[in-house]
Amino acid sequence: MKRIQVVDLFCGLGGFSQGASEAKCDVIVAIDCWDKSQKNHKINHPNCVHYTLKLGNTENSVDKIADLIRQHIDFSKPWHLHGSPPCQKLSIANRKTGNVQEGMRLVFWYLDLVKKLNPDTWSMEQVSTVRKYLPNWIPNIQTLDASHYGTPQTRKRVFCGDGWVIDISDKKQTISPNDVLKELHKEGDLIRGYSVNRPICVKGVYKGLKKVVGVDGTRKITEPTFTICASAPLKLEKQIGDNKTKKIRSLTIQESLILQGFPKTYKIEGFMKDKRTMIGNAVCPPVSRMIMNKIQNNQKLD
Numbered sequence: 001m002k003r004i005q006v007v008d009l010f011c012g013l014g015g016f017s018q019g020a021s022e023a024k025c026d027v028i029v030a031i032d033c034w035d036k037s038q039k040n041h042k043i044n045h046p047n048c049v050h051y052t053l054k055l056g057n058t059e060n061s062v063d064k065i066a067d068l069i070r071q072h073i074d075f076s077k078p079w080h081l082h083g084s085p086p087c088q089k090l091s092i093a094n095r096k097t098g099n100v101q102e103g104m105r106l107v108f109w110y111l112d113l114v115k116k117l118n119p120d121t122w123s124m125e126q127v128s129t130v131r132k133y134l135p136n137w138i139p140n141i142q143t144l145d146a147s148h149y150g151t152p153q154t155r156k157r158v159f160c161g162d163g164w165v166i167d168i169s170d171k172k173q174t175i176s177p178n179d180v181l182k183e184l185h186k187e188g189d190l191i192r193g194y195s196v197n198r199p200i201c202v203k204g205v206y207k208g209l210k211k212v213v214g215v216d217g218t219r220k221i222t223e224p225t226f227t228i229c230a231s232a233p234l235k236l237e238k239q240i241g242d243n244k245t246k247k248i249r250s251l252t253i254q255e256s257l258i259l260q261g262f263p264k265t266y267k268i269e270g271f272m273k274d275k276r277t278m279i280g281n282a283v284c285p286p287v288s289r290m291i292m293n294k295i296q297n298n299q300k301l302d
C-alpha cells in the first residue's frame with residue numbers, strides 16, 4: 001500500500017500531523033503564520049517542509065498557495081489535505097449582523113483551496129458553532145467528541161471533508177486522566193474547569209462576566225476532563241488526608257499535552273502562555289490518526 005502524503009495547513013503545534021504520522025502517513029508540508037508554533041512543529045516533524053506564511057491575504061491567494069503545494073506532491077501516490085483555519089472573528093456581533101462571510105473568511109478561503117487542488121482526500125477541523133455555516137457541497141460533516149475516540153477529554157469539534165466517514169463502530173472505550181497520568185492516580189482527586197474573568201456562556205449566548213467561573217464544577221480523575229483550551233487552564237484539586245484539606249494546582253504543560261492525546265515524547269518550547277495556546281488549539285492526535293486510518297482502510301478496499 002502506498003503511504004499517504006499529508007499537507008497540513010494552519011498546522012499549529014502539530015496535533016493533526018502527529019495523528020497522521022502515527023497512522024504511518026508522511027506529513028510533507030506544514031504551513032502556519034505563527035513562527036513559535038512553526039518552530040515546535042519543526043522540532044517534532046523534522047522531515048516535512050515548513051512555510052511560515054499568512055494564508056488568505058492578498059499576497060497568498062488560493063492560486064499561489066495551490067501552486068506552492070503542487071510543487072511538493074508526488075502525484076503517483078495518494079495525498080490528503082488538512083486545514084484547521086481559525087474563525088475567531090466569527091463574533092456574536094458578526095453573527096447578529098449577518099456578517100458570517102467576514103467571520104468565516106479563512107474557512108471559506110480553505111474550502112476554495114480544496115476545490116482548486118482537488119486532493120484525493122481532505123479534512124477540516126472547526127469549533128462546533130461553525131457547522132451551521134458550512135456549505136452543503138461538503139460530502140461529510142460530523143461533530144466528533146474526542147473522548148469517544150481514545151482521548152481522556154470531552155472535546156467536541158466539527159470535522160468535515162471527503163474520503164472518510166467515522167461511524168459508531170469506531171467508538172473506543174472511554175479513558176480518563178487516571179489511565180494516562182500515573183502521577184495523578186488518586187481516586188479522590190478532581191479536575192476543575194477554571195477561568196478568571198471569562199464570559200459565562202449560556203447556550204451559546206454570552207451573558208456577562210463573572211470573577212471566577214467553575215464551569216460546571218469538577219470532574220473526577222476517573223472521568224474524561226473538560227475541554228482543554230488556551231484561555232481556561234484546568235486545575236487539579238487534590239484531597240489530602242481527612243478529605244477536608246484541598247490542594248489546587250494547574251495542570252503542567254506535560255500533563256495537558258498528554259490529556260490532549262499527544263505522546264509523552266512530544267516536545268514543546270516557549271513561554272508558558274504560548275505553550276498553553278498551542279496545546280489548547282490542537283487537534284487531538286487520536287482523532288486525526290483515526291481519520292487517516294479510515295482513509296488507508298478505504299484504499300485497501302479499492
Ligand SMILES: C[S@@+](CC[C@H](N)C(=O)[O-])C[C@H]1O[C@@H](n2cnc3c(N)ncnc32)[C@H](O)[C@@H]1O
Nearest residue numbers: 010011012013014015016033034055084282283
Ligand atoms: C486551530 S489552530 C491549528 C491547530 C493545529 N491544526 C493542530 O492540530 O495543532 C489555528 C492555527 O492557525 C494559525 N493561523 C491563524 N491565522 C493564520 C493565517 N492567516 N495564516 C496561517 N496560519 C494562521 C494560528 O497561528 C494557529 O496555529
